[in-house]
Structures are given as C-alpha cells and as structure tokens.
Amino acid sequence: MNVHWRKSAVLSLMSLDSWREKMELQPIASYLRNCIVQYFQKQDFTIYVPGSAVFIEGYPAGLRMALIIIGTVDPYKVFYRYSQNAVEIFLVRHPRQRILQK
Structure with a gap:
C-alpha cells in the first residue's frame, strides 16, 4: 500500500x-x-475501507475520515482518499484543535 502525503x-x-x-x-508530527x-x-482495503465519508469545502470529493488512536490520548482525525x-x-x-476552515 502506497501512502502519499499531500502538501495540506x-x-x-x-x-x-x-x-x-x-x-x-513535545512535537509529535514525525511520530x-x-x-x-x-x-x-x-489495512486490507479489499475487506473493509476504514472511516466514514466526509465532505470538506475546498477539498476533493471522496474523502474519508479515520480515527487513529496513538497511545492513550484522544484519536487523531485523518482525512484521506x-x-x-x-x-x-x-x-x-x-479533536481539540479549532474547527476546520479554509
């Protein structure tokens, strides 16, 4: 599975x-x-595609949001296609960052 990171x-x-x-x-981005x-x-995408479909203005259609838990903190929202x-x-x-606005 190839994972590509967009500039956003x-x-x-x-x-x-x-x-x-x-x-x-402490910074956590690289981890x-x-x-x-x-x-x-x-993930085996032939069986299940994780997350829910979401629509964010200014972003392409077909986005999904998966919640990924890192350690014992609140899950991070990962928006992907x-x-x-x-x-x-x-x-x-x-989840505690301010609301998405573009």
Missing part, C-alpha cells in the same frame, strides 16, 4: 506541532506520520 497534510502536521508547542507539549503510514499499510492500492492523506487533526 504536511502543513496540518506542522500546525499540529505549533498548537502543541503553545500548550508546552504521528510514521504511525499513520503503518496503520494504512496494515483511497484509490487503486494508494492512500492520499489530506489532513491530520487533533
């Missing part, structure tokens, strides 16, 4: 680290990125 996903990880820094927490890649590489043995990651959000 990389920017959302950087935003997440900035948000965590304001709360005096989170590795966990997300491992999560999608372990699946097509022919590849996953495109568009956004990564923590």
Whole structure:
C-alpha cells in the first residue's frame, strides 16, 4: 500500500506541532506520520475501507475520515482518499484543535 502525503497534510502536521508547542507539549508530527503510514499499510482495503465519508469545502470529493488512536490520548482525525492500492492523506487533526476552515 502506497501512502502519499499531500502538501495540506504536511502543513496540518506542522500546525499540529505549533498548537502543541503553545500548550508546552513535545512535537509529535514525525511520530504521528510514521504511525499513520503503518496503520494504512496494515489495512486490507479489499475487506473493509476504514472511516466514514466526509465532505470538506475546498477539498476533493471522496474523502474519508479515520480515527487513529496513538497511545492513550484522544484519536487523531485523518482525512484521506483511497484509490487503486494508494492512500492520499489530506489532513491530520487533533479533536481539540479549532474547527476546520479554509
């Protein structure tokens, strides 16, 4: 399974680290990125496509949101699109970050 990171996903990880820094927490972007890649590489999309379909204004149709738990904290929201043995990651959000606006 190929996992492609869109520019918006990389920017959302950087935003997440900035948000965590304001709360005096350690950066997590690189660790989170590795966990997300491992999560999608372990999935068998022929049996089940994880997450729910979502629509976000300004983003392509066909997005899905999967909740990925890292450790014992709230699950991270990963917005992605699946097509022919590849996953495109568009956004990564923590549930306590402010609402998505583009």
